[in-house]
Amino acid sequence: xxxxxxxxxxxxxxxxxxxxxxxxxxxxxxxxxxxxxxxxxxxxxxxxxxxxxxxxxxxxxxxxxxxxxxxxxxxxxxxxxxxxxxxxxxxxxxxxxxxxxxxxxxxxxxxxxxxxxxxxxxxxxxxxxxxxxxxxxxxxxxxxxxxxxxxxxxxxxxxxxxxxxxxxxxxxxxxxxxxxxxxxxxxxxxxxxxxxxxxxxxxxxxxxxxxxxxxx
Amino acid sequence: xxxxxxxxxxxxxxxxxxxxxxxxxxxxxxxxxxxxxxxxxxxxxxxxxxxxxxxxxxxxxxxxxxxxxxxxxxxxxxxxxxxxxxxxxxxxxxxxxxxxxxxxxxxxxxxxxxxxxxxxxxxxxxxxxxxxxxxxxxxxxxxxxxxxxxxxxxxxxxxxxxxxxxxxxxxxxxxxxxxxxxxxxxxxxxxxxxxxxxxxxxxxxxxxxxxxxxxx
DNA sequence: TAAAATTACGGAGTCCGTAAGAATG
DNA sequence: CATTCTTACGGACTCCGTAATTTTA
Numbered sequence: 442x443x444x445x446x447x448x449x450x451x452x453x454x455x456x457x458x459x460x461x462x463x464x465x466x467x468x469x470x471x472x473x474x475x476x477x478x479x480x481x482x483x484x485x486x487x488x489x490x491x492x493x494x495x496x497x498x499x500x501x502x503x504x505x506x507x508x509x510x511x512x513x514x515x516x517x518x519x520x521x522x523x524x525x526x527x528x529x530x531x532x533x534x535x536x537x538x539x540x541x542x543x544x545x546x547x548x549x550x551x552x553x554x555x556x557x558x559x560x561x562x563x564x565x566x567x568x569x570x571x572x573x574x575x576x577x578x579x580x581x582x583x584x585x586x587x588x589x590x591x592x593x594x595x596x597x598x599x600x601x602x603x604x605x606x607x608x609x610x611x612x613x614x615x616x617x618x619x620x621x622x623x624x625x626x627x628x629x630x631x632x633x634x635x636x637x638x639x640x641x642x643x644x645x646x647x648x649x650x651x652x653x654x655x656x657x
Numbered sequence: 658x659x660x661x662x663x664x665x666x667x668x669x670x671x672x673x674x675x676x677x678x679x680x681x682x683x684x685x686x687x688x689x690x691x692x693x694x695x696x697x698x699x700x701x702x703x704x705x706x707x708x709x710x711x712x713x714x715x716x717x718x719x720x721x722x723x724x725x726x727x728x729x730x731x732x733x734x735x736x737x738x739x740x741x742x743x744x745x746x747x748x749x750x751x752x753x754x755x756x757x758x759x760x761x762x763x764x765x766x767x768x769x770x771x772x773x774x775x776x777x778x779x780x781x782x783x784x785x786x787x788x789x790x791x792x793x794x795x796x797x798x799x800x801x802x803x804x805x806x807x808x809x810x811x812x813x814x815x816x817x818x819x820x821x822x823x824x825x826x827x828x829x830x831x832x833x834x835x836x837x838x839x840x841x842x843x844x845x846x847x848x849x850x851x852x853x854x855x856x857x858x859x860x861x862x863x864x865x866x867x868x869x870x871x872x873x
Numbered sequence: 874t875a876a877a878a879t880t881a882c883g884g885a886g887t888c889c890g891t892a893a894g895a896a897t898g
Numbered sequence: 899c900a901t902t903c904t905t906a907c908g909g910a911c912t913c914c915g916t917a918a919t920t921t922t923a
Binding site for chain 1: 901902903
């Protein structure tokens with residue numbers, strides 16, 4: 442699936458007709474028709490009701506708008522943010538399950554920041570399975586979960602008898618980074634992520650708020 | 658940009674080499690090389706350090722993992738969720754700025770639910786500009802913002818003297834819907850969105866929590 | 874020198890634009 | 899009957915696989 446299809450889709454939603462979208466996208470209207478037909482084929486549903494008046498979203502189409510926006514914005518954010526500017530390379534990414542955030546996660550983050558003073562910490566809240574997957578993928582450097590997974594290069598520690606488990610990716614060189622922009626953001630109470638960085642810091646907000654309250 | 662490129666990228670991250678990824682994806686290794694070169698061209702940076710040992714992520718590559726996951730998961734969620742099953746078509750989508758959530762937004766949602774009893778309400782928190790854009794796109798049916806925009810088909814009301822503005826898309830038929838799945842979810846305190854629906858209900862969680870606390 | 878990635882090149886498939894056709898208010 | 903979308907078709911481009919080449923631990 443080409444992301445141009447979602448761009449085309451959203452342009453039709455905005456402009457209200459295939460022809461208007463075609464003009465804005467600098468392609469012919471037949472190309473727009475083909476793209477939407479392809480998209481509808483992929484999703485196995487009809488996205489627009491076509492008639493003389495133009496193109497109007499179906500219920501499925503309305504539902505897809507959110508997905509399309511998310512995909513397109515994420516891709517454009519990636520293009521905007523990469524390559525990483527100098528000095529933005531150094532962040533340690535930690536994750537944790539919701540119920541472990543308070544107070545365990547907060548204390549953990551505090552201690553990380555206290556121990557390795559010059560480096561920023563990104564936190565990510567999610568369910569255990571997602572966290573382990575991201576740990577495996579290298580998105581996270583460490584995570585706080587209930588049920589650990591074991592695989593090569595993974596170091597697991599039991600923290601409490603209550604089966605709280607700290608899982609940490611074993612890194613040859615420690616993955617400690619600096620990211621002043623994020624560090625500053627962490628210390629403010631903006632409960633919503635910067636749109637440009639949405640995919641990265643999406644669910645940092647609530648925790649940042651608590652962190653702020655806890656640490657002034 | 659084809660989403661297959663992100664799928665290929667993530668597969669290399671998982672398996673550690675182009676060859677292993679090629680096997681898993683049932684394509685040749687040259688195809689994988691070409692795809693990554695194309696992706697690197699789009700992002701204007703190098704994603705992997707290639708050597709005899711395989712492929713290792715660069716700092717830029719590590720950063721892109723999060724974007725790639727977001728894009729891929731959103732697309733797969735769209736494929737999974739569309740077409741909408743019967744009975745899932747009817748939701749009213751409202752948005753609001755963070756600082757207006759409590760108590761204005763909560764009261765609003767309560768009154769909507771009281772007034773049109775049989776229908777579910779989806780809430781979405783974001784900044785004013787984003788909300789207005791989504792209103793324009795049809796993702797939202799109404800939004801609570803500070804600074805309104807005016808355009809055809811838009812109905813704006815001032816709620817308080819303090820410049821709180823309710824902007825509402827004028828709908829021929831009112832967009833009132835039923836969605837029991839979401840309604841049930843709204844009444845539970847799961848602070849995290851269902852992964853399958855992540856792009857849609859991503860920042861509903863915190864509000865749902867407050868809603869739950871306010872309404873038992 | 875052996876494992877891994879890149880380059881070269883030809884064929885299959887895809888995408889787009891032009892032109893003609895169908896629907897509808 | 900005019901505006902909008904769809905279908906048909908040919909050319910350009912893209913993507914993939916085979917085979918040969920380069921790189922490096």
